[in-house]
Amino acid sequence: MIKELKILFLFFIFSFLPKIELNSQFSRYSLKKLNLRRDHRSSWSLGDSVKEVKMIKAVMAINTQGKPRLTKFYDFLTVEKQQELIRSVFGVLCSRAENVSNFMEADSIFGPDSRLVYKHYATLYFVFVFDTSENELAVLDLIQVFVETLDKCFRNVCELDIVYNYSKLHTILDEIIFGGQVLETSSSEVMKAVEAISKLESSSNSITLVPKTVSGWRNR
Secondary structure, eight states, rough: HHHHHHHHHHHHHHHHHHHHHHHHHHHHHHHHHHHHHHHHHHHHHHHHHHHOOOOOOEEEEEEEEEEEEEEEESOOOHHHHHHHHHHEEEEHHTSSSSOOOEEEEEHHHHHHSEEEEEEEETTTTEEEEEEEOOOHHHHHHHHHHHHHHHHHHHSOOOOOHHHHHHHHHHHHHHHHHTTTEEOOOOHHHHHHHHHHEEEEEEHHHHHSSSSSSHHHHHHH
């Protein structure tokens, strides 16, 4: 009787050994998966914590009387703060001599690591504000690209063209700079994109779903 009990006990133990081994292997596998998920999640959290770098802080076009014709800030600022910055920039520009450099420090106006590049065309100052990670000559060339594109769009652009074509002006600027990042530096490529957008706008305006006049409603 005792021998039979021993045999049954040994049989019971050996029958459950493979399951115990499988369970231990499964636990090791599950731990590996958890570690992988943890690493994956930590990598995403690291990526989410990286702040977006904005090289261009602001773009302005101010006439010689101090009136802004174009303002684009790539950081959130209140209207009062924007007006204060515009006044400060114009105060600096109008006091500078014509024979000095077009580059200047802008730490006192826009905070640390800020520089300003401008070009004077006829009655307008075109101003680009950027951080120290961007090259000054490259930003100066970017102003030239912007003005050349405007000149191609409006044929000898003047201040009135900028005043009466505000939406198109921002479309051109968004093709060059978006979110503070420089997207395109070729005037011809910007023109292609602007012409494609204009074609889409004209085709969408040609589709009329509702008659615009009362007589149109009567003729239906």
